[in-house]
Amino acid sequence: MATRSKMSAPATRASSRTKTPTISPPSPPPAMKASKAKSSTRSTAAGTSGTKTTAARKQLAQKENTPEIKPTAPKKAVRPPVVDASSAEQEPIMAYLRIRPHLSDDEATSMPYLDPLSDTAVRMTDPSSDGRGAFGLHYRASMTPPSSIYRFSHVFLPATQQADFFAKTTLPLVRGLLDGQNGLLFAYGVTNSGKTYTIQGANTPGSGGILPRTLDVIFNSIDGLHSDGRYRPIRLIGVEEADPSDPTPPSIDIDVPSEPVLAEVLAEHMDTSDDSDVDADSTVIKLDRNYEYSIWLSYVEVYNEKAYDLLASVNDEQDKEGSVLPRSASNPAGHSAHPVLVTRKALTVKPSPASDAVDDTGAGSGGRYISGLKHFRVTSAAQAKTLVKLGQLHRRVFGTLANSQSSRSHSMITIKILKNHRGDRDDPSSVQISRLTLVDLAGSERTKHTQTTGDRLKEAGNINKSLMVLGQCMEVMRSNQKRLAQSLANPGRSDTRDVKKASVMVPFRHSKLTEILMDYFAGDGRIVMIVNVNPYDTGFDENSHVMKFSALAREVSTAVNNAPLPRVQASPTKRSAPTKPAPAGPPRGVTRKVTISSFGPGKKLSEAHLEVLEEDEEVEDGDQSEGSDDEPINPLVDALFDEIEGLRLRLYEAEMRCAIVEAETREEVMKEMEGRMRAVERTYAQRLMSEVERNERKMDAKIDMLHQAGLLGTAEKYPVASPSESETEDSRGNLSQGSHGDSSDSSSEFRMVADLPSSPLQGRGKRKTATSSRPITTHIPRLEADGSIPSAVDDNTDDAIFREVGGDEDEDIAIPSTSSGDSDDYVPLVPAPGKTKNQKAPPQAAPAKSAQRRSTKSVVSKLEQDMNGLVISGGVVPEAEDSIIILPNRRIRQETVELGGPGVEYVPGKGEVDTVKKKKRQLGKKTVVTEEQVEEVVGAMEQRALRGGSRQNIRRMARVS
Ligand SMILES: Nc1ncnc2c1ncn2[C@@H]1O[C@H](COP(=O)(O)OP(=O)(O)OP(=O)(O)O)[C@@H](O)[C@H]1O
Numbered sequence: 001m002a003t004r005s006k007m008s009a010p011a012t013r014a015s016s017r018t019k020t021p022t023i024s025p026p027s028p029p030p031a032m033k034a035s036k037a038k039s040s041t042r043s044t045a046a047g048t049s050g051t052k053t054t055a056a057r058k059q060l061a062q063k064e065n066t067p068e069i070k071p072t073a074p075k076k077a078v079r080p081p082v083v084d085a086s087s088a089e090q091e092p093i094m095a096y097l098r099i100r101p102h103l104s105d106d107e108a109t110s111m112p113y114l115d116p117l118s119d120t121a122v123r124m125t126d127p128s129s130d131g132r133g134a135f136g137l138h139y140r141a142s143m144t145p146p147s148s149i150y151r152f153s154h155v156f157l158p159a160t161q162q163a164d165f166f167a168k169t170t171l172p173l174v175r176g177l178l179d180g181q182n183g184l185l186f187a188y189g190v191t192n193s194g195k196t197y198t199i200q201g202a203n204t205p206g207s208g209g210i211l212p213r214t215l216d217v218i219f220n221s222i223d224g225l226h227s228d229g230r231y232r233p234i235r236l237i238g239v240e241e242a243d244p245s246d247p248t249p250p251s252i253d254i255d256v257p258s259e260p261v262l263a264e265v266l267a268e269h270m271d272t273s274d275d276s277d278v279d280a281d282s283t284v285i286k287l288d289r290n291y292e293y294s295i296w297l298s299y300v301e302v303y304n305e306k307a308y309d310l311l312a313s314v315n316d317e318q319d320k321e322g323s324v325l326p327r328s329a330s331n332p333a334g335h336s337a338h339p340v341l342v343t344r345k346a347l348t349v350k351p352s353p354a355s356d357a358v359d360d361t362g363a364g365s366g367g368r369y370i371s372g373l374k375h376f377r378v379t380s381a382a383q384a385k386t387l388v389k390l391g392q393l394h395r396r397v398f399g400t401l402a403n404s405q406s407s408r409s410h411s412m413i414t415i416k417i418l419k420n421h422r423g424d425r426d427d428p429s430s431v432q433i434s435r436l437t438l439v440d441l442a443g444s445e446r447t448k449h450t451q452t453t454g455d456r457l458k459e460a461g462n463i464n465k466s467l468m469v470l471g472q473c474m475e476v477m478r479s480n481q482k483r484l485a486q487s488l489a490n491p492g493r494s495d496t497r498d499v500k501k502a503s504v505m506v507p508f509r510h511s512k513l514t515e516i517l518m519d520y521f522a523g524d525g526r527i528v529m530i531v532n533v534n535p536y537d538t539g540f541d542e543n544s545h546v547m548k549f550s551a552l553a554r555e556v557s558t559a560v561n562n563a564p565l566p567r568v569q570a571s572p573t574k575r576s577a578p579t580k581p582a583p584a585g586p587p588r589g590v591t592r593k594v595t596i597s598s599f600g601p602g603k604k605l606s607e608a609h610l611e612v613l614e615e616d617e618e619v620e621d622g623d624q625s626e627g628s629d630d631e632p633i634n635p636l637v638d639a640l641f642d643e644i645e646g647l648r649l650r651l652y653e654a655e656m657r658c659a660i661v662e663a664e665t666r667e668e669v670m671k672e673m674e675g676r677m678r679a680v681e682r683t684y685a686q687r688l689m690s691e692v693e694r695n696e697r698k699m700d701a702k703i704d705m706l707h708q709a710g711l712l713g714t715a716e717k718y719p720v721a722s723p724s725e726s727e728t729e730d731s732r733g734n735l736s737q738g739s740h741g742d743s744s745d746s747s748s749e750f751r752m753v754a755d756l757p758s759s760p761l762q763g764r765g766k767r768k769t770a771t772s773s774r775p776i777t778t779h780i781p782r783l784e785a786d787g788s789i790p791s792a793v794d795d796n797t798d799d800a801i802f803r804e805v806g807g808d809e810d811e812d813i814a815i816p817s818t819s820s821g822d823s824d825d826y827v828p829l830v831p832a833p834g835k836t837k838n839q840k841a842p843p844q845a846a847p848a849k850s851a852q853r854r855s856t857k858s859v860v861s862k863l864e865q866d867m868n869g870l871v872i873s874g875g876v877v878p879e880a881e882d883s884i885i886i887l888p889n890r891r892i893r894q895e896t897v898e899l900g901g902p903g904v905e906y907v908p909g910k911g912e913v914d915t916v917k918k919k920k921r922q923l924g925k926k927t928v929v930t931e932e933q934v935e936e937v938v939g940a941m942e943q944r945a946l947r948g949g950s951r952q953n954i955r956r957m958a959r960v961s
Contacts, residue, residue, distance in 0.1 A: 090557040093474075093527040094153045095550040096169050097122060100194040100534045101158035111535035113543075121151050124547060127540055150547045152531070153554070162201055163281065166213045169528055174217050175285050177417055177436040178293075182525030184437050184517060185210065188467075188549065189532030190542045191443030196407060198530055199440040200388075208279045211413060211438055212385055216281040218295060218415065219381040223284075227292035229377055231431050233416045236369035236519060238356035239431050280381065290423070296375040296416040297384055299391035301398075302512045303409035304462045306346035306617065307370050308398070310391035310411070340610050342397060346617040347372045349515050367519020375416060388413065398612050399594035410466065410513055411440045437517070441467065444546060465645045469511035471549055473521060476506045478555045510641050523559035590614050691899055699931060702938045709941055 099114065099122075115123040125147035156165055173183035187195035201209030208216075232242040299310040348371045378384040395411065416435045424430035442463045480503040508518035520527055531550040533543050594610045 090559060091526060092555070092557050093529055093553045094169075095529045095531060095554045096154050096156060097150075097152040097531045097533065097550070098156045098160065098165065098194060098198060099158050100197075100532065100536075102536055107536040113540050114533065114535035116155055116157060117149065119155055120153070121149055122155055122547075123147050123149050124540070124544055148544070148547070150551055151554070152550065162207055162209060162213070165198070166210055166281065167283070169530065170210045170214060171217065171283065173436055173526060173528060174214050176526060177415065177434050178218065178221060178285055178287060178419075180419065180432050180434045182435050182520065183528070184439070184520040184525055185528040185530065186439035186441055186517075187530040187532055188441050189444065189530075189546055190534065190537070190539055192537065193443070193532035193534040193543075193546075195440050195443070195530070195532045198532060199438055200392075205279050208281065211388065212279075212381070213281040213283075214415065214436070214438070215381040215384045217283045217285060218417070219384075220281075220283065221285040221287055222293045222295070225287065225289060225292050226379060227294045227418065227420060228425075229294045230425070231294070231418050231420070231428070232377070233296050233375050233418060233433055233435075235350075235356055235371075236352035236367045237433060238353075239418060239428075239433055241428075290421060291419050292422055292425075294418045295378050295384070296418070297378050297387055298373050298375045298414045298416070299388065300347075300370060300373060300412045300414070300516070301391075301395060301409045302412070302466065302516065303398075304614075305465070305512050306614070307349060307373075307512055307516065308344055308614075309347055309370070309373050310394045311374055311376060311387060312344070340608070341613060342610055343613040343615060344398060345615040348617040349512060352519070367522065367524060368515050370516060397594070397610060398614070399592060399610075407440065407442050408463070410442050410463075412516065413438050437520070439517070441513075444542065464648060465641070466511040466513035467549075468644070468648070469507060469514050469641070471552065472510075473506045473508055473514050473518075474549075474552050474556045476504050477521065478552065480504060480506070481557055507637060507641070510638060521556075521558060525558065527553075527558050529553050687899055691895065695895075699934070702934050705938055705941065706934070 099111075099116070112127045113125050115125065117123055154168060156168075170185060173185060176183055187198050189195050197207075197209060199209050199211050201207045201212060230242055231239050234240050297311075301308045301310050349368050350371045352367045352369050376387060378387060391411075391413070395407075395409070414435055414437045416433060419432045419434070420427075420430045444463070444467050483503070506518075506521070508514040508521070514521075519525075529550060531546055533546065535543075537543070590613075592612045592614070594612050595607055
């Protein structure tokens, strides 16, 4: 009867959270170690209830092979004696990670922070590795994004099927259950991570969860081995003779004639038409056929730190039949006013009496049970599943599952198996009881996500409290076990008994959840933890908290022994005294309003309104005495827990406020920056445009001068177009383009008659061209190869130019001043009206349209001829085609850049090229001159004018340029 210690230093086996990007080889998952202990001393190793010594009664599961051990004489002991921890079979909590698959298009498609490394390890990397930490704090550039590696007993990838998952995680527990061992499985994770899917599953084929599969396997395995149900479980580990009046599983018939809407809604929730046996798990565990079994089910909900029986009839007192349906408390006849009032009572959690076990020394008394919780015997998997469905309906009715699938309470389904040898049916001492509890925990850390307030905040606070206490229990157990392991490793240094005495009390009783489950942690079974994670969620912090929790859980060991043997009690009908009537007076409790609705494709939405009264649990006098051998609740610790919880809630609220303020500030700053950027962009564009215009006007002036000087093309005489004619053509857009807005004003005395040869800047700037009232002679001198004007152009030419353009030197040439007074604006020379030679008289009346068109056409054709005749010589392009390309000079670019200020680049316009060479290459035979060349020509003209021209000419030149 050897017992081995499996306890080792946590560091060697436990999940380690490594703050390093390197991947250390994954450690194999610790193998499940079946208990070899037959009946033995056992240790809780938890440090709270001390270590228990189980009485030795023949263990039925190993009856054939186990030497019978005579029961020891019952010892009267308030606290169980401490025994060496090495005598207990220890096993770490198994932690399995399940990664939820991608479900909808609304979610991100990649896993932003979770990276599966192997079958047992995942890496989590903070997605704010772009440099942003919490609250916008920046990591230094040199820092690598923080990542952690978490290890599990196994990592299940999103594609994992429910059947595989069940086989690897839960089947060993089911085997243990049938073999007489207790087990606890709980699903832990944030909201929407797949906990309920893991436990309950879905309705589609193959998607049945752990619970229905467990029921399937149990009933498959005990097929033909059902007992007659003469015993039934009571409390935590107790067994008593069954009473014929024991409640049968409640009916699920929906019958609320007075509340048709409610009946409809409930009926839809209870719809079992989807259920089919097609999805049933066919696994069979081979059992010794000398035994027979009875299966019992209970379903508990822990909500707001209170425990409720989900299988109890809602109005149990009034309706002994066990009707599922709520009935108005105000009118039991069923004709109630809306909303329907439903009541339920919280159950008290009490310490398990030592007398329930064969050994009075404390076996099984470390735990607590829910007083008044009903266990129903089920004889088939289908019946059990229907019962589970009923429990879920009650969760809906009472609003903790309301309309969304999101659970706001912890739910616990316990399957108890009573097993006895066929040959010893009448021997109560042959009965053995074992249990398996499946817990679907409420989503963790939901306050931040849902921006909860009011009642919801209280709910969240309680959820967080219970999960926090669960974490703290594990933490304390781990450190107690660590200390004990160290003391065992160095026996000479400290006395193990001293170490145990110094063990910190595990605060199981500080939350209902841990209080109900404490016996598992204290050494009554094997524990499996499922960690559900939704990697598409943005809740990195929350998920990393879950991961840390699981890392902690894996460092805790629990004792794995066969369940304690129950002492079978006489049937309550034979022994129990009549129950005390409930104290009179109004029930204490809280009332909530709940709306349950049902809708689906093709169905109309139906809603039922309920008012829920949740009565507080009764405090019985006997409670204190019953729990006298338990650790008393320390009010200071309780107060500290409350304080912690209060602070935690305040922290959440503060964080929420911070997050909102941060988001608002970011938006404001972004808007302001955007506005500023736009203003800068606008200013820059305006400056650029005005520069371009200014330069273009300058260039136009120079070209006009060239025209007027006869340096471009041959001398031709333009017919004078009437203002209306030029406007007509202008409006067609064929000739004039890009004129100033004010130049189109008919009152202006300047009219555009022709466009000049195309320029890279043409069309971007606006140009004023004077309507010449007299012919202009154009002449393009041949430029030398270096761009200079050849000597053949003599001074007389200039004189000729001025004579031609301005007529007589003494003749008045009107030089209009610009409206803006900007000296840069070019204003062409215009002869004073009425004083020019050859000037046609202005039309007296508006000409006929056809005449105008003819006249315009003649102007156009004339201009075209002129354009074709324009030739730039000087070796730039030997044979010009029909136009001259003038490239902007470097100086203009330079000026533009300078104007723009530091950091501004000159961005060539569309089609504008950087270099003359490039342009030449692109334009082939087109005539190309640079602005420098034009300037040189103008410069040469100015010099000549200065040398040989009259004062008048000089003045004119100066004003023009
Ligand atoms: N492995 C999976 N395969 C397919 N669908 C899944 C899986 N896990 C979860 N889902 C789906 O994801 C959704 C959320 O899952 P579930 O309701 O189980 O989350 P939860 O963790 O229980 O949430 P809560 O804490 O709010 O109750 C459900 O629609 C469920 O069907």
